[in-house]
Amino acid sequence: MWSRRDFLETLSGVPLIGGLVGTAAVAGTAPVQAASRDYFGDLGIKPFINAAGTYTDMTASLMPEEVRAAWEYAAQHFVPLNDLHDRIGERIATLVKAEAAMVTSGAAAAMTLGTAGVLTGTDRQKVVHLPNLVDMKTEVIIQKAHRFGYDHAVRNCGVRLIEVETADELERALTWHTAMMLFYNNNNSEGKIRDEEFVRLGKKHGIPTLNDCAADVPPVENLWKYTAMGFDLVAFSGGKGLRGPQSAGLLVGRKDLVAAARMNAAPNGDSIGRGMKVNKEEMLAMLVALETYLARDHAKEMQDFQTRAETIRQAVTTVPGVTAEIFVPEVANHVPHVRVKWDAAARGVTPTDLSRMLREGTPSIGVRPGDELLIGVWMMRPGEAEVVAKRLKEVLEKKS
Numbered sequence: 001m002w003s004r005r006d007f008l009e010t011l012s013g014v015p016l017i018g019g020l021v022g023t024a025a026v027a028g029t030a031p032v033q034a035a036s037r038d039y040f041g042d043l044g045i046k047p048f049i050n051a052a053g054t055y056t057d058m059t060a061s062l063m064p065e066e067v068r069a070a071w072e073y074a075a076q077h078f079v080p081l082n083d084l085h086d087r088i089g090e091r092i093a094t095l096v097k098a099e100a101a102m103v104t105s106g107a108a109a110a111m112t113l114g115t116a117g118v119l120t121g122t123d124r125q126k127v128v129h130l131p132n133l134v135d136m137k138t139e140v141i142i143q144k145a146h147r148f149g150y151d152h153a154v155r156n157c158g159v160r161l162i163e164v165e166t167a168d169e170l171e172r173a174l175t176w177h178t179a180m181m182l183f184y185n186n187n188n189s190e191g192k193i194r195d196e197e198f199v200r201l202g203k204k205h206g207i208p209t210l211n212d213c214a215a216d217v218p219p220v221e222n223l224w225k226y227t228a229m230g231f232d233l234v235a236f237s238g239g240k241g242l243r244g245p246q247s248a249g250l251l252v253g254r255k256d257l258v259a260a261a262r263m264n265a266a267p268n269g270d271s272i273g274r275g276m277k278v279n280k281e282e283m284l285a286m287l288v289a290l291e292t293y294l295a296r297d298h299a300k301e302m303q304d305f306q307t308r309a310e311t312i313r314q315a316v317t318t319v320p321g322v323t324a325e326i327f328v329p330e331v332a333n334h335v336p337h338v339r340v341k342w343d344a345a346a347r348g349v350t351p352t353d354l355s356r357m358l359r360e361g362t363p364s365i366g367v368r369p370g371d372e373l374l375i376g377v378w379m380m381r382p383g384e385a386e387v388v389a390k391r392l393k394e395v396l397e398k399k400s
């Protein structure tokens, strides 16, 4: 296993305390603590350095020390759950400059609960009926270019998605069955109707709009940009850029809709959201994650990511025949990544082979398998960019 000692050894040459504390503060993740028991090792599970990003199946992000302390604190006390839900929601709403907010079990749950709230309002009988749309509206409008896997989180509520392409088509698709309009923030530039116009159409026709911004922090301003723009509800993942619990997220927006979403959520037993339970640990840790994130020096953090990316780019391009470039995705995962390229046929190794070799090596390094080798640096812990750079160079050289 990747022990604390291995980790410290990789930092040789770095002034130890200054190096660790300095970078940890920027990255928001502390170095690995020695554990009294090798829990994952005992299960035959080998942890890896995250050289990919905030992917759920790779466990996404690590909680900073402040967040873990909040979790640990919450785990030691009983509290009235609904009161805690209220107070934390109010605090989060203030922090993100929204009318209201609630902690959910993730962005997907925020989408389901937000939709449920739009459908039921505060009618308890409707809450019980869902996903059977008895006396409820049945359709949600979405742009064709915005269809995505996560729209299942909205379809969970029994609604039908109506696809449109232009503003004209959208207005013609509106009927008295229309409950909501769904927007996928990441695809803003791919749809014919852009965010502001989408909001304007929603307001014109009195239809609530929901924006899925799950992976769209950073930049930090996105936490209030879309509610300020006029989206009625906005969903964020708690365990991606915000580095809260991976099983948490935020639904923010209109007070009446968040209140209605709460009625559809746990701990209410007879509700569509009962299985999307959030307990005191996730709630408190989510609040503290948000506070911690807001207090961070974002420019400095971005500079740190850039430095890591540059370290990796420089190391791999010393290998003959290997090129690399740094790029920043436009919306989601809006941080520096490194794209590494080589002639797979000539070198006899594909990006997929290489990602397997990285994962199976020591230390184990996790990247996204795919047609190209993309290295995400933002979920690395201090010192790991150097380790990844060295290992990548080694593996590519062996194959030259």
Ligand SMILES: *Cc1c(COP(=O)(O)O)cnc(C)c1O
Residues within 6 Å of the ligand: 056, 105, 106, 107, 108, 109, 150, 186, 212, 213, 214, 215, 236, 237, 238, 239, 248, 249, 332
């Ligand atoms: C990650 C993601 C989700 C799901 O978020 P969770 O917090 O894991 O529920 C939804 N939509 C998009 C676009 C995402 O990237």
